[in-house]
Amino acid sequence: MSAFSANLPGTPAYWGQRAEELDAIMQQKQPATVWFTHSAAANHWEDLSRLMPEGLMSSTKWAAQASRNPHIVDWLFSQNTNVLDLEWTWHRYEYQHGTTVIHAHGFGAAKNDPGLFKLAALAYKAYRLGSADGNVEEPDLPEEEMEQIHLQGVWAEELLVWYADTMINECNPRTAEKRADKAGVYRILISVLFHSPSF
Incomplete structure (x- = not known):
């Protein structure tokens, strides 16, 4: 029974098996250097909205479209989670009950880790x-x-x-041009607040 329950997410046997996998990864490769939580404010995610069958839409239509197309939500979120370009990574996805809001907790080893x-x-x-x-x-x-x-x-x-x-830094590579444009600073702040990487 225990061997079967290792396939059921959330059971003690399942998490025990994941712990063994992580231990093996860290022993064979290297310990984790990056720990992260990635979340998406789905109703403010322009890239995701563009991928939906109806394209850009109001926030009232958003929830219905995301519920009908969870595969699109999952795919784009997965793509964005794996953008860190790590040597190895392990993460788990969590869904908020009754919605399509997804987030991930994970860790991995940075390729530029100096030891x-x-x-x-x-x-x-x-x-x-x-x-x-x-x-x-x-x-x-x-x-x-x-x-x-x-x-x-x-x-x-x-x-x-x-x-x-x-x-760990807060560097904006376009500092000089943005400093001259105060409206640009506000656009960046709004983009950060709504998780929309449009700048």
Whole structure:
């Protein structure tokens, strides 16, 4: 019975099997570096509205069209979820009861991951040894080795901070032209509020 229930989403056996899959992925490849939740405000999603049989429509017609065409909603949402271009990814979709509102929770490994876990281990080792501020004495290690651990820890910490700064930012590549156009800033804000990547 347990083997059969592993095929039924939401059962303990199902989640146990998913946990084993994730453990195998992380052991064979690398641990996850990106965690995400992707959601869609379906009634404000212009790209999706264009794909519907009736094309662009009012929000009152939107729900009926989305209910009649869930395959289109699912396809476009899936395409947008996979846009992150990760080394590997795992995610699960959730639907809000009684609607076509879909969202995904997931994680994966970034292709440009510089080895975050190894870098964090180096930085932590230097911190634990106290070589950065001399608070902890390690009589078992020679001074040269302590200095080497300290230098590796400083380098690892700098690389971790740099990587986090490149991954988590609010950069708009068209800053100069948008700064001159105040109406453009308002269009961007409205687009962000309504999840419509039209700028």
